[in-house]
């Protein structure tokens with residue numbers, strides 16, 4: 612439990628992401644998980660009573676971005692400019708062709724932010740046998756830990772998909788939280804750290820940020836935004852109207 616709490620708090624402080632690399636050709640619906648009998652399944656009320664946000668604040672922001680690393684650099688420059696911390700979920704398979712000098716540069720780029728797992732090769736984990744799921748995650752952790760120099764316990768699901776086998780394996784693979792791409796459309800703390808649904812995608816981040824600022828409650832609230840840095844490249848070529856329509860259609864839900 613102590614390890615879990617450290618991870619939660621670390622994730623929140625560092626402000627966190629998952630993803631898919633290039634636009635998906637095949638849409639695979641996330642598998643609805645059965646209840647997970649692991650210690651990471653903690654009810655919201657219990658989580659809220661176990662820790663506080665830095666400074667005792669009631670609101671915290673998590674920025675959680677997937678895939679990296681090339682397009683993350685500009686986003687991190689913007690985060691640094693405005694004092695925002697992010698979590699960046701990386702596929703270490705992309706590091707294979709990079710020189711040691713390039714990897715050292717990456718360490719500098721991500722300094723002050725959290726680097727987290729996203730599998731080695733970005734497969735659909737739910738289609739793999741246990742041995743391959745384990746290798747995708749453990750090898751990713753191992754490589755990231757070697758490059759960045761600290762324990763990696765967070766993750767986001769490649770394509771946002773998983774099944775019960777993946778959920779059952781994660782604790783033994785050293786993963787204490789994993790983010791999905793299922794939009795929760797709320798500011799609640801997670802009920803299950805291995806099925807951590809974000810508030811929104813970055814495409815509707817402005818809408819939810821405004822709502823977050825306006826919402827006044829005497830309880831801890833979390834604005835959890837996920838996306839990919841490369842989507843901002845795509846967005847730069849779109850009209851504002853197209854972006855809004857696309858974002859609304861894909862990600863926007865009425866708040867609960």
Ligand SMILES: [Zn+2]
Nearest residue numbers: 630631632677
């Ligand atoms: Zn991804």
